[in-house]
Amino acid sequence: MADRLRVDVAVLGSGPGGSVTAALCAEAGFQTLLLEEGPDLPLDACRHFSGEEIVRKYRNRGLSLAFGKPSISYMEGCCVGGGSEVNRGLYHRTPAYVLDRWAREYQVDALTPDALAPHFDACEARARVAGLPGRAPPLSQRLGDGGAALGWDSMQAPRLFDYASGRKQSMSETFIPQFRRAGGDLMAGTRALRIARTNRRWRVSAVRDRRPLEIEADGLFVACGAVQTPALLRRSGIRHNVGNSLRFHPMLKAVALFSDAVNRPGDPDPVHQIKAFEPRFGIGCSISSPALLALALGGNPAMRAHIAQASDRMGLYYVQNGSGHARVRCLPGARDPFVSVAHERNELEALYDGLRHLLRALFAAGAEAVQPCLPGLPMLRSAAEMDALPASLPRKSASLSSVHVFASCPMGGNQRITATDSWGRVHGVDGLRIADASLMCGPTIANPQGSVMAIAHRNALHAIERRFA
Amino acid sequence: MMPDARSAIRALVEAVARRERGDAAQPDVALRFVTDSLGGMPGYLRPPLHLATLAFDAWPIVSRGRPFHRLRHEERLRQIDAWERSVLGPCRMLMTLYVSLTLFGLWPDDQDEKSGQQENRRYG
Ligand SMILES: Cc1cc2nc3c(=O)[nH]c(=O)nc-3n(C[C@H](O)[C@H](O)[C@H](O)COP(=O)(O)OP(=O)(O)OC[C@H]3O[C@@H](n4cnc5c(N)ncnc54)[C@H](O)[C@@H]3O)c2cc1C
Numbered sequence: 001m002a003d004r005l006r007v008d009v010a011v012l013g014s015g016p017g018g019s020v021t022a023a024l025c026a027e028a029g030f031q032t033l034l035l036e037e038g039p040d041l042p043l044d045a046c047r048h049f050s051g052e053e054i055v056r057k058y059r060n061r062g063l064s065l066a067f068g069k070p071s072i073s074y075m076e077g078c079c080v081g082g083g084s085e086v087n088r089g090l091y092h093r094t095p096a097y098v099l100d101r102w103a104r105e106y107q108v109d110a111l112t113p114d115a116l117a118p119h120f121d122a123c124e125a126r127a128r129v130a131g132l133p134g135r136a137p138p139l140s141q142r143l144g145d146g147g148a149a150l151g152w153d154s155m156q157a158p159r160l161f162d163y164a165s166g167r168k169q170s171m172s173e174t175f176i177p178q179f180r181r182a183g184g185d186l187m188a189g190t191r192a193l194r195i196a197r198t199n200r201r202w203r204v205s206a207v208r209d210r211r212p213l214e215i216e217a218d219g220l221f222v223a224c225g226a227v228q229t230p231a232l233l234r235r236s237g238i239r240h241n242v243g244n245s246l247r248f249h250p251m252l253k254a255v256a257l258f259s260d261a262v263n264r265p266g267d268p269d270p271v272h273q274i275k276a277f278e279p280r281f282g283i284g285c286s287i288s289s290p291a292l293l294a295l296a297l298g299g300n301p302a303m304r305a306h307i308a309q310a311s312d313r314m315g316l317y318y319v320q321n322g323s324g325h326a327r328v329r330c331l332p333g334a335r336d337p338f339v340s341v342a343h344e345r346n347e348l349e350a351l352y353d354g355l356r357h358l359l360r361a362l363f364a365a366g367a368e369a370v371q372p373c374l375p376g377l378p379m380l381r382s383a384a385e386m387d388a389l390p391a392s393l394p395r396k397s398a399s400l401s402s403v404h405v406f407a408s409c410p411m412g413g414n415q416r417i418t419a420t421d422s423w424g425r426v427h428g429v430d431g432l433r434i435a436d437a438s439l440m441c442g443p444t445i446a447n448p449q450g451s452v453m454a455i456a457h458r459n460a461l462h463a464i465e466r467r468f469a
Numbered sequence: 470m471m472p473d474a475r476s477a478i479r480a481l482v483e484a485v486a487r488r489e490r491g492d493a494a495q496p497d498v499a500l501r502f503v504t505d506s507l508g509g510m511p512g513y514l515r516p517p518l519h520l521a522t523l524a525f526d527a528w529p530i531v532s533r534g535r536p537f538h539r540l541r542h543e544e545r546l547r548q549i550d551a552w553e554r555s556v557l558g559p560c561r562m563l564m565t566l567y568v569s570l571t572l573f574g575l576w577p578d579d580q581d582e583k584s585g586q587q588e589n590r591r592y593g
Contacts, residue, residue, distance in 0.1 A: 050578040051502045051505075051574060051578065052578065055505045058509075061506045061509030062506065063507075063514075289576070291576035291578075294572040294573060294576055295569055298572055299565075304572075308493070335512050375565075396558065
């Protein structure tokens with residue numbers, strides 16, 4: 001016999017979308033259950049970007065792949081707080097031109113920067129967003145300097161971070177404690193398997209500690225992230241424009257070797273970003289621990305050989321854009337969905353062009369050597385040596401990675417291409433809403449978590465006003 | 470001598486560890502990370518990965534009379550190198566997976582002061 005629970009509102013998935021939604025529902029006085037497949041671990045249960053963190057907090061322990069030419073390996077959090085626990089919290093509001101495009105093509109109502117501003121304000125009041133006090137660490141500053149030398153503007157991205165306490169403003173530090181204080185129930189280690197509508201209520205079939213669990217709710221929000229949300233809906237027979245349009249921000253990387261220390265133990269996270277070329281591509285800096293340098297340099301032994309002696313002189317940088325159009329499909333009997341991705345040639349070429357821009361910026365920043373992180377490509381000693389690079393991205397050997405996934409169930413009034421209406425209500429299904437990155441109508445170009453939170457905030461208030469109808 | 474996936478993975482991790490870090494290598498730490506990671510991969514990928522690993526281990530049986538995990542260090546490195554450069558995509562993918570996980574696992578967190586969740590407060 002399955003255990004049974006009855007609540008006003010159930011929210012499936014406790015990432016930024018689910019946590020914001022659940023906190024608002026609980027605060028509005030509804031008996032709210034927040035269900036999370038992953039474990040409930042404190043923010044500092046493991047070191048950030050460590051092997052232990054990947055094993056304990058990432059979905060598939062970091063081994064998720066969208067199959068294509070080239071494939072994209074993508075990362076998602078799988079723990080209370082979802083991606084917000086494992087990410088760097090780099091923060092931007094959705095660019096106005098992105099919202100404008102979504103409103104036009106997808107016919108999303110009331111999604112202007114002005115209409116969304118109060119929701120950003122409200123989220124930022126609860127999860128603090130701040131710029132780095134003082135000067136950025138050298139690894140970061142170098143990117144800014146290199147860009148400036150070439151006449152490209154850069155900026156220092158703010159973060160969801162409390163610099164006074166040194167703690168990231170993840171969901172487990174912000175919205176989830178607020179949800180609990182408002183009387184909400186969080187159930188970790190519980191995976192939703194299927195949802196069904198019976199007797200004007202939603203029934204969620206879940207499993208917890210290998211025991212079946214049935215949950216009944218008047219209102220239901222699915223916020224399992226941009227891959228698992230369409231997988232759950234499709235398993236439950238809901239398929240209209242669900243899982244057909246998953247997008248990424250795939251990255252290509254480069255490692256620079258400088259003549260002096262840029263990557264000192266204890267430095268804060270790097271924050272410089274070159275946004276002058278967006279939306280074609282954007283450039284930024286990554287955490288550059290020896291392990292992450294080694295991982296990025298898997299196909300480049302010449303630069304990798306420097307890690308043991310000179311990792312303090314090395315910095316890892318990336319370029320990303322919105323290449324890749326993917327589908328999420330459930331395989332019979334398999335727990336994990338299958339994701340396949342196709343690329344448009346011009347998008348991949350833009351990404352490769354972005355890599356060339358990044359290499360130029362790193363040489364302009366004074367790098368002694370720069371290694372594009374693609375197997376078999378040479379380590380370069382000067383910008384002139386870039387002529388030796390292949391004319392276009394070597395698709396066979398290229399390995400792309402992404403930490404941003406979205407747009408698998410886009411919202412809007414244009415029913416031909418959307419899965420939900422402008423407020424996250426799934427078309428043609430009563431009382432079912434999506435509340436996560438799946439709703440975005442395409443790449444956010446900027447780091448997406450701020451957009452996910454603000455849109456979840458907007459849609460949750462809309463739902464509460466209508467009592468989840 | 471039969472091919473064996475677990476022995477092949479151990480041998481591969483040890484070979485990469487020695488190639489990369491010589492005496493400083495901690496192959497057991499890397500091996501734990503590799504096996505922990507593989508334990509979480511999507512279920513539908515496990516059978517093909519297992520078969521590909523067996524094929525990798527069996528590869529030198531014809532030419533050398535022994536599976537990969539029984540080869541000497543230099544011979545192991547030559548096979549890894551050959552598979553990394555193979556014209557066959559699945560061979561390259563297999564090496565990318567194992568070598569990347571090993572490389573990451575070779576730099577354990579206790580050597581890496583930058584990876585603390587609470588960042589140092591040197592904001593100047
Ligand atoms: C390594 C990394 C770095 C990143 N860096 C940044 C950054 O600096 N800035 C930024 O803006 N964004 C960043 N992101 C992206 C950001 O974290 C995501 O955009 C955001 O977390 C998406 O929120 P979400 O609510 O859509 O889904 P998620 O955060 O993915 O949360 C979904 C949750 O649902 C749970 N779940 C899934 N299926 C089920 C089920 N069947 N039953 C129950 N629970 C389920 C999952 O376990 C997960 O916890 C990064 C992501 C990663 C992985």
